Amino acid sequence: MESKIVFGKVETTSLLIIVMTTQLFISFPRFVAEKAGTAGWILIVYLTVLSLFLFTIISKMYKNFQGKDIIDIGEYVGGNIGRILIGLIIIIDYMFIAPGVLREFSDRVKIITLDKTPIGFVMLFFLIGMITAAFYGIEPITRFSAIIVPIVAAAFILIIIGIIPNFNLTNLFPLMGSGVNNIFIKGIPNVSIFSGISILFILPPFLNSYDCFRKTGFYSILLSGFFLTVGALIYTLSIPYPASTEFTMPMYTLARTIDWGRFFTRIESIFVFVWAASAFIYLSIFLFFIVYVFKKTFRLEYYTPLILPVSVLVFAFALIPESMMRVFQLESQIFRAYAWIVTFGMPIILLMAALLIKKKKGAVPNEKNS
Amino acid sequence: MECLADLKKFLQNVFLFKEPEEKEAFILEETRQEKEELIEETRQEKEELRSTDSKKGGIISSFFSPKGKKEDESDELEEVSKDINKNLEYIKKTYNYPDNGDLIIREFKVVAKDKNLDAFIVLFDGMVDSNIVDSHILKPLMLLSNVEVKGKEKDLAQYINNHLISHSQVKMTKKMNDVIEEVNFGGAGLFIDEIDCAFACDVKGWVQRQVDKPITEIVIRGPQEAFTEGLRINTALVRKTLKDENLVVENFKVGRRSKTPCALMYIKDIANESLVEEARRRLNNINVDFIFDSGELEQLLEDSTFLPQPQMLSTERPDRTANMIAQGRLAILMHGSPFALIMPITNSDLLHSPEDAYVRFPYSNLFRIVRFVAVILSLLLPGLYVAITNFHHEMIPTDLLIAIESSREAVPFPSVMEILIMEFAFELIREAGIRIPGPIGPTLGIIGALILGQAAVAANIVSPILIIIVAVTGIGSFAVPNFAHAFSFRILRFVYIILAALTGFLGITLGIFVHGIILVSSKSFGVPFMAPLGPRTSDGVTDKLLRSPIWKQENRPDYLNVQKQRKQPKISREWAEREKKKR
Numbered sequence: 001m002e003s004k005i006v007f008g009k010v011e012t013t014s015l016l017i018i019v020m021t022t023q024l025f026i027s028f029p030r031f032v033a034e035k036a037g038t039a040g041w042i043l044i045v046y047l048t049v050l051s052l053f054l055f056t057i058i059s060k061m062y063k064n065f066q067g068k069d070i071i072d073i074g075e076y077v078g079g080n081i082g083r084i085l086i087g088l089i090i091i092i093d094y095m096f097i098a099p100g101v102l103r104e105f106s107d108r109v110k111i112i113t114l115d116k117t118p119i120g121f122v123m124l125f126f127l128i129g130m131i132t133a134a135f136y137g138i139e140p141i142t143r144f145s146a147i148i149v150p151i152v153a154a155a156f157i158l159i160i161i162g163i164i165p166n167f168n169l170t171n172l173f174p175l176m177g178s179g180v181n182n183i184f185i186k187g188i189p190n191v192s193i194f195s196g197i198s199i200l201f202i203l204p205p206f207l208n209s210y211d212c213f214r215k216t217g218f219y220s221i222l223l224s225g226f227f228l229t230v231g232a233l234i235y236t237l238s239i240p241y242p243a244s245t246e247f248t249m250p251m252y253t254l255a256r257t258i259d260w261g262r263f264f265t266r267i268e269s270i271f272v273f274v275w276a277a278s279a280f281i282y283l284s285i286f287l288f289f290i291v292y293v294f295k296k297t298f299r300l301e302y303y304t305p306l307i308l309p310v311s312v313l314v315f316a317f318a319l320i321p322e323s324m325m326r327v328f329q330l331e332s333q334i335f336r337a338y339a340w341i342v343t344f345g346m347p348i349i350l351l352m353a354a355l356l357i358k359k360k361k362g363a364v365p366n367e368k369n370s
Numbered sequence: 371m372e373c374l375a376d377l378k379k380f381l382q383n384v385f386l387f388k389e390p391e392e393k394e395a396f397i398l399e400e401t402r403q404e405k406e407e408l409i410e411e412t413r414q415e416k417e418e419l420r421s422t423d424s425k426k427g428g429i430i431s432s433f434f435s436p437k438g439k440k441e442d443e444s445d446e447l448e449e450v451s452k453d454i455n456k457n458l459e460y461i462k463k464t465y466n467y468p469d470n471g472d473l474i475i476r477e478f479k480v481v482a483k484d485k486n487l488d489a490f491i492v493l494f495d496g497m498v499d500s501n502i503v504d505s506h507i508l509k510p511l512m513l514l515s516n517v518e519v520k521g522k523e524k525d526l527a528q529y530i531n532n533h534l535i536s537h538s539q540v541k542m543t544k545k546m547n548d549v550i551e552e553v554n555f556g557g558a559g560l561f562i563d564e565i566d567c568a569f570a571c572d573v574k575g576w577v578q579r580q581v582d583k584p585i586t587e588i589v590i591r592g593p594q595e596a597f598t599e600g601l602r603i604n605t606a607l608v609r610k611t612l613k614d615e616n617l618v619v620e621n622f623k624v625g626r627r628s629k630t631p632c633a634l635m636y637i638k639d640i641a642n643e644s645l646v647e648e649a650r651r652r653l654n655n656i657n658v659d660f661i662f663d664s665g666e667l668e669q670l671l672e673d674s675t676f677l678p679q680p681q682m683l684s685t686e687r688p689d690r691t692a693n694m695i696a697q698g699r700l701a702i703l704m705h706g707s708p709f710a711l712i713m714p715i716t717n718s719d720l721l722h723s724p725e726d727a728y729v730r731f732p733y734s735n736l737f738r739i740v741r742f743v744a745v746i747l748s749l750l751l752p753g754l755y756v757a758i759t760n761f762h763h764e765m766i767p768t769d770l771l772i773a774i775e776s777s778r779e780a781v782p783f784p785s786v787m788e789i790l791i792m793e794f795a796f797e798l799i800r801e802a803g804i805r806i807p808g809p810i811g812p813t814l815g816i817i818g819a820l821i822l823g824q825a826a827v828a829a830n831i832v833s834p835i836l837i838i839i840v841a842v843t844g845i846g847s848f849a850v851p852n853f854a855h856a857f858s859f860r861i862l863r864f865v866y867i868i869l870a871a872l873t874g875f876l877g878i879t880l881g882i883f884v885h886g887i888i889l890v891s892s893k894s895f896g897v898p899f900m901a902p903l904g905p906r907t908s909d910g911v912t913d914k915l916l917r918s919p920i921w922k923q924e925n926r927p928d929y930l931n932v933q934k935q936r937k938q939p940k941i942s943r944e945w946a947e948r949e950k951k952k953r
Contacts, residue, residue: 007905008905008906010906011904011905011906109873113761113762113873113875113876114761114873114874114876115876117873121873122873125872125873125876125877125880126880128880128884129880129883129884132884132887133883133884133887136887136888136891137891139890139891140887140888140890140891140904143890143898143900143904143905144883144886144887144890144904145520146903146904146905146906147886147890147900147903150887241715266764266765267765269762269765269875270765270875271766272874272875272876272879273875273878273879273882276875276876276880276883277878277879277882277883280879281478281883290525300894302387305387305388308385341382
């Protein structure tokens, strides 16, 4: 049935935007403030350009392997061992992301509204949504994200409009923040903020054509970069450095400052809808792709039996960190430092190897995807 | 023990993996090649089904087959006999004559080609038009057969058919079943001695309701006709609206014993062929004894039984049916039901009122926005109230918060219990109000609600603000144009209340997410239910949530994959173009 599922450009772009911009609602603004000070927005612009450059390289090489995902290319390069190796790397990468984000979102919801509720109960709610969506498959998740993205974007714009009175241009200075070296040299590994693009490298069997793949990647990075830049910018404009490195929930803090007359004073809870919807889609996507990649790697017939066991694993891993700050530390010091290796490094090396092999062997055999 | 086995099976299905069935759901195909492939597959399936049906069980299975007369055992007279006594005997036995009090068998004689032949006519009293029977069948046969007719037919049956029966709808048939079916449905069966065929005459004349105003879909602007229980009247109502020679009305019989006539209506050069084929396949493969209403037919045809939202639109308006058929959809009409079934539909179609097409652009869009807000209120308002009062107090302005808390101070129940009590009471009043006859019904409902609400507030069972919440929720559900769609909100509202009581806005978001995922994955006759929002289709759809001006609606809905996408040119108001040229 998967060979019959085909997504359009809008749907795929929406999916990738959700994956890459959901971090805006957790710790991303604080992270860029820590890395680049008042120049956080410059860092994001730089990283967007860098990501576009890296994606252009990858997409050029992908042209020779239309309709094949990264696992198929791993099999082409290294046979069964290559396929399993690539698959396991992706699974481990996603098993790091999903529990981390699950824990972060659950902690934040607990802080906002459910302070007396056990963290496991809050995580269970997210888990129910993830499991239900994973059972239905990638098609409904993608279509639903196409419906939700405009609503999330509208809510984000509302936040921006609401906090305009708090903007202070002097907060942008010094313009280069923590320094050119920190932004343009040491900031390169932070291209991991676009690690969500790795989903696109698993999506080719679901896409119409190579053109769809290329344009989707390009537009999703561009739009995500735009939203992340604006998010970093408004955070810096509203809250001066170094105070901006103190808040655990930057966007929530910004939303709390919205004050429209006497009636609309504490409306930040409304944005819980948007953030939670975004989190549900994000987590569902990763749960689905963990089981899908597992199924494809080990050539299983069905992926649905894997959903419940993997969900239990995700739940268990999410409970390992002692606190939210430990999760944030793991994310910023480990994940953001090394995720670019899996997202950009691995596809580039793999595609280069595949191209070399292709030149020696000839055309790629026209196999059906399993 | 059976219950335990069922429970075990249910638990196994939930916790252990159940291999999916190999049957593939219908997908509305776009290209001709895909359509042809699908049609070929379904034809092969039909042939396989027929060949398995024809296989009889072996010796062992015959030991376990039910003893006694089987329905298809050959005691039947399959073909009309030349001996009229045999035919008469068979008819009497089939219809349990004389136990059946309304069956009439009139024996008489016919003179044809110098022969004095015995004949009889069989019909049901009350179902036929006796004027037609007397004037156009009995009279010519009994009286006018004595008049010399210049007929050259050698065959007696042809001679009688051509010269002696002056009725437009007569079918000569050699099969007994054809006659029996016709008699069962208000026709008359005519048998004549020495002729091995019978005459099945369509002389329906039962008393039925006349074309009246719609009851469930009342509009201010627009036609005021509604379907009745007669199939031919209904198909005529649609045909006289469309007046298109390509409008096809295919006849089906649903129900092995009731053989209820149904009609599948579509426009041949617009509707997607694979969609028509799929509708035919589903109608031909319903295996029930009796069927009584289009509501039962809808349940037998729909894709998902457990989805709260309906997957077919039921309407009693011929104009709306014609409008839907003109867009490329199909309509199924059933004898005995004043509701037509339209398929495929999407979620946005369920929010459209029949009046939207007839009122001007600003009003129709305003009504749609109001309806959309009504849907949100109907579904989410009680849940939002529970979430805000329990988890998100900070959202309420302080003055309002004090007012709410002071009114709730004396109420012993938590807000979720209050809501559930009042919602249940409202549902009780609504349900009871339908059953009370005459003009007392709605009045009693209103008074009951007012008194009940006021008494409940006075007794400190509920707070006053809750009455407003429940009332607004109820009014919101009445604003939904499709009553089946409104039913779904009545059910889901309770789910959202419970989710909100558990975790506030997070619970409501979980509900919206799961609800959205289920809706997006659902299909209505191969069309995704949330089209054109998910999946996104091309910009040909100008009637999603808001409606474009009529002169801008150039294309039919893209998700229907119709044969003719374009329904009007870019400049449909040619008079405006001519005005510009004059200037």
